[in-house]
Amino acid sequence: xxxxxxxxxxxxxVMAAIEDLTAREAxxxxxxxxxxxxxxxxDGGRITFGRxxxxxxxxxxxxxxxxxxxxxxxxxPGQDAGDAAIAEFAVQRGYLTxxxxxxxxxxxxxxxxxxxxxxxxxxxxxxxxxxxxxxTDWTETFPRLGxxxxxxxxxxxxxxxxxxxxxxTTAVVRCxxxxxxxxxxxxxxxxxTAIGDHVxxxxxxxxxxxxxxxxxxxxxxLTRAGLCAPVRVPRQPSSRTRGRALPDGAPSQPxxxxxxxxxxxxxxxxxxxxxxxxxxxGPTPEILHQVLDALKKLS
Numbered sequence: 001x002x003x004x005x006x007x008x009x010x011x012x013x014v015m016a017a018i019e020d021l022t023a024r025e026a027x028x029x030x031x032x033x034x035x036x037x038x039x040x041x042x043d044g045g046r047i048t049f050g051r052x053x054x055x056x057x058x059x060x061x062x063x064x065x066x067x068x069x070x071x072x073x074x075x076x077p078g079q080d081a082g083d084a085a086i087a088e089f090a091v092q093r094g095y096l097t098x099x100x101x102x103x104x105x106x107x108x109x110x111x112x113x114x115x116x117x118x119x120x121x122x123x124x125x126x127x128x129x130x131x132x133x134x135x136t137d138w139t140e141t142f143p144r145l146g147x148x149x150x151x152x153x154x155x156x157x158x159x160x161x162x163x164x165x166x167x168x169t170t171a172v173v174r175c176x177x178x179x180x181x182x183x184x185x186x187x188x189x190x191x192x193t194a195i196g197d198h199v200x201x202x203x204x205x206x207x208x209x210x211x212x213x214x215x216x217x218x219x220x221x222l223t224r225a226g227l228c229a230p231v232r233v234p235r236q237p238s239s240r241t242r243g244r245a246l247p248d249g250a251p252s253q254p255x256x257x258x259x260x261x262x263x264x265x266x267x268x269x270x271x272x273x274x275x276x277x278x279x280x281x282g283p284t285p286e287i288l289h290q291v292l293d294a295l296k297k298l299s
C-alpha cells in the first residue's frame with residue numbers, strides 16, 4: 001500500500017502517480033479522495049477500468065445502450081464486481097459484442113481519467129492519493145488500455161472545454177439561433193433538447209447515461225453554433241464553481257432561450273456554424289490552456 005495525504009495535493013499529482021505506476025507495470029487500484037473522487041484500476045501497467053463520482057458508471061452506461069438491462073439491480077457505489085457482472089451478462093446474452101463493450105469501457109475510463117487527473121475546476125480538491133498494490137482479477141471482457149491513449153483522449157476533451165469556456169459543472173442555457181439554420185448530429189440534437197434552466201454537463205450525462213466527455217463535446221459544438229451558452233454568474237469562492245466570473249461591463253444574462261428549430265434529416269451531419277458563438281469566455285480557459293500545455297510537456 002502506498003499512500004499520499006497532504007492538504008495541498010492537486011490534480012496533476014494524480015496524473016504523475018498513474019504515469020509512474022504504468023511505467024513500473026504495476027497492478028492494483030489507485031484511489032483518489034476528494035471532489036471528484038474515484039479510482040483507476042491497473043493490470044500490468046495498463047488501465048483496465050475506472051470510475052469517478054462525476055462520471056456515469058458502467059452499469060448506467062450499459063443500461064443506456066441496452067434498455068433490456070434496466071431490470072438488473074444497480075451496483076452499490078464502489079461495487080466494481082457488480083459492474084463487471086452486468087458487463088459480462090450483457091455480452092453473454094448478446095446485448096453487446098465484446099468489441100462494443102471494450103469501446104464502452106474505454107469511454108468510461110477516459111471520463112474517469114479526465115476528471116481525476118486534470119484540474120477542470122478552480123475548486124476540485126484532492127484529499128488523498130492511495131495505491132493498493134494487489135493482484136487484479138479482471139477478465140478478458142475488460143480491455144487493457146495504454147496510458148498514452150487514455151491521456152491523449154482526455155487532454156483533447158479538456159482542450160475543447162477550454163476553447164468554449166466549459167467545465168463539467170458549468171451551467172448552460174439554450175440561446176436563440178442567430179443563423180437561419182444549424183446542422184446537428186443525432187447526439188447533439190439529443191443534448192440540445194435536454195438543455196433546460198442552468199443545466200450542467202454532469203446533469204445531462206447522468207440523465208442520459210452518456211459519456212461525460214461526449215456530452216462536453218456536444219455542448220462545445222452547440223456553443224459554437226450559438227444554440228447554447230455558459231451561464232454568466234459571479235464566482236462563489238466558498239463553494240465549487242458552477243459558472244464564470246463576469247468581465248466588467250458584460251451582461252448578466254445570456255440571450256433568452258427560444259424553441260429549437262425543427263429537426264430535419266440533413267441535421268444528422270456534423271454541425272457547421274455560420275456565425276460567431278454566443279459563449280462567454282473568461283480568464284479560466286486561458287489558465288486551463290496553460291495547465292494543459294504543462295501537462296503535455298511533463299508527459
